Amino acid sequence: MLIGIESIYKDSAVTFPNGVEIKLDNVTGNILIFDFKKIVFIDSTNGKASLIFTADPFGFSNIKLFDEKWKKALRINPGMLTNKISKEAFTLYKMVENELSQILLELSIKHDDNYTYLIDEIEKFGNEINCKSIEEIVSIIDCALRISYSGYLKYESHNNMIQLHFDSKEKSAVPWALIIMAYIKKFGNDAKIIYDHREMKANTIYIKLLYPSLIHVN
Numbered sequence: 001m002l003i004g005i006e007s008i009y010k011d012s013a014v015t016f017p018n019g020v021e022i023k024l025d026n027v028t029g030n031i032l033i034f035d036f037k038k039i040v041f042i043d044s045t046n047g048k049a050s051l052i053f054t055a056d057p058f059g060f061s062n063i064k065l066f067d068e069k070w071k072k073a074l075r076i077n078p079g080m081l082t083n084k085i086s087k088e089a090f091t092l093y094k095m096v097e098n099e100l101s102q103i104l105l106e107l108s109i110k111h112d113d114n115y116t117y118l119i120d121e122i123e124k125f126g127n128e129i130n131c132k133s134i135e136e137i138v139s140i141i142d143c144a145l146r147i148s149y150s151g152y153l154k155y156e157s158h159n160n161m162i163q164l165h166f167d168s169k170e171k172s173a174v175p176w177a178l179i180i181m182a183y184i185k186k187f188g189n190d191a192k193i194i195y196d197h198r199e200m201k202a203n204t205i206y207i208k209l210l211y212p213s214l215i216h217v218n
Helices: 005-010 057-072 084-097 101-110 116-125 134-147 174-186
Strands: 002-004 022-025 029-034 038-043 049-053 074-076 151-156 161-166 191-195 204-209
Touching: 002 057, 022 057, 038 057, 049 057, 074 084, 084 101, 084 116, 084 134, 084 174, 101 116, 101 174, 116 174, 134 151, 134 161, 134 174, 161 174, 174 191, 174 204
Parallel strands: 002 022
Antiparallel strands: 002 029, 022 074, 029 038, 038 049, 151 161, 161 204, 191 204
């Protein structure tokens, strides 16, 4: 099932049937394909649906369009689209992939520890993301990684360290580490990034908080 991003933002309660693979993309409506014989289009604005057979010329062209969008769309874990945190997490994930990508790249190259501009951009593009604590941004990022099957965060309380694990071998966990660093500094703490050099693309990163700060990641 390929659904429009706006559907996630507008619906207060989102549920999906078990066993259905869900992907999100910038589409004007929701698209369902059954056995590659029938296509159902659901208009996101009014909920009206139309049925098209793939054997029809119009249906065949839309199968090709669906395939193109499916390859680029974000695969998500539908079980996590149930609360406010998950929608904030999805918003942040899309920002990292789009609006914030250049800013994060420049920060990683320059090794600049002034993250004020990054925070400003996050709050500008994602005005619903207004974190009040380190714990809150850690929960959002953990959810963002899990919702996209990308990885997870784990807080190690015995050494006051956050472990950021990224499952993708094509992408790096560094952008997420920079966002965590930015919010840690915003809330008056400080930290240093420790890379696991056994990883080829920095897929496991440790963030050591320099001052005592108990946080929880569920």
